[in-house]
Amino acid sequence: xxxxxxxxxxxxxxxAVDSGESVVVCPECGHExxxxxxxxxxxxxxxxxxxSAVLHELRGTRDDAVLLDSDVVWRDEFxxxxxxxxxxxxxxxxxxxxxxxxxxxFGAGLGVPASIEAHPQHECFSEIHYLVLVCDEDEQERRLxxxxxxxxxxxxxxxxxxxxxxxxxxQWFKNTADDEDFTVIETTDAxxxxxxxxxxxxxxxxxxxxxx
Numbered sequence: 314x315x316x317x318x319x320x321x322x323x324x325x326x327x328x329a330v331d332s333g334e335s336v337v338v339c340p341e342c343g344h345e346x347x348x349x350x351x352x353x354x355x356x357x358x359x360x361x362x363x364x365s366a367v368l369h370e371l372r373g374t375r376d377d378a379v380l381l382d383s384d385v386v387w388r389d390e391f392x393x394x395x396x397x398x399x400x401x402x403x404x405x406x407x408x409x410x411x412x413x414x415x416x417x418x419f420g421a422g423l424g425v426p427a428s429i430e431a432h433p434q435h436e437c438f439s440e441i442h443y444l445v446l447v448c449d450e451d452e453q454e455r456r457l458x459x460x461x462x463x464x465x466x467x468x469x470x471x472x473x474x475x476x477x478x479x480x481x482x483x484q485w486f487k488n489t490a491d492d493e494d495f496t497v498i499e500t501t502d503a504x505x506x507x508x509x510x511x512x513x514x515x516x517x518x519x520x521x522x523x524x525x
Contacts (some may be wrong), residue, residue: 314408315437320344326400330436337437351410352519353403353438354378354417356512357424358446359483360471361456363500363508367446368419370509371516378520379409383420396431399423403434410438415520421482426493443493444515445486446508448501453483 317324318339328337336345358364368382383402391398402423406416422428424443429435448456457476471479490497496515500508 314411315346315348316404318342318344319346326404327433329433348407348437349411349413350437350439351413351415352440352442353406353410353435354415354442354444354516354519355423355429356417356419356444356446357421358486359421359453360479361453361460362446362448362483363505364419364421364446366505367509367512370505371513374513375516377414378417378516379412379414380417381406381409381419383418383423395422395428399428400432400434403429403432403437407434407437417516424486424495440519442519443495444512445490445495445497446500446512447483447487447497448499450480450483452501453480 315328315337316326318328318341320339321342321344323339323341325340328339330337330348331345334345335348335350337348338345356364356367365382365384368380371380381402386401387398399422402418402420406418409416424445426441426443429441435441454476457471457479460471486495487497489495498508498511498515503511
């Protein structure tokens with residue numbers, strides 16, 4: 314929607330946003346497009362902390378936000394194109410926000426602010442908020458081992474190195490929570506319903522009630 318300039322017709326993935334004016338400015342010709350700036354909500358956490366279960370419970374329960382699962386487009390080759398993957402989701406969320414509904418994006422790797430802020434599209438949102446699910450590493454490993462193979466297209470049963478990587482990522486979220494200003498929900502002993510209620514409340518706290 315905003316990548317092709319209506320003024321000169323050139324496609325740019327680095328259009329600058331003047332947030333004070335809520336306009337996107339073409340770096341080629343200076344043409345300005347109005348943009349609606351909604352908050353972007355990111356629900357993150359390492360594998361096995363409960364993101365997918367919560368998203369399953371929340372689907373269809375809200376009409377004031379658009380809930381998205383970043384895994385639906387994931388393919389293994391994106392490990393070598395992670396910047397493209399992150400930027401593509403930011404572009405999609407930016408366009409979805411024009412419908413007056415804030416996007417709520419569930420995904421592990423997208424919960425790293427440095428990865429989000431490396432792309433100019435992050436300026437298209439009024440604010441970006443991060444919620445992180447964490448749990449005890451023994452419980453996380455138990456959940457990961459219980460996962461069926463083929464949970465996502467092309468996915469196989471996790472080996473120990475995969476599990477270790479997710480446990481380390483979980484610890485990273487815990488260690489950086491204060492520095493990155495994450496909101497953290499501990500899921501070790503919580504039921505899915507309890508965690509879902511907490512996530513739902515967090516979404517509500519950042520989504521304005523509007524008459525659409």
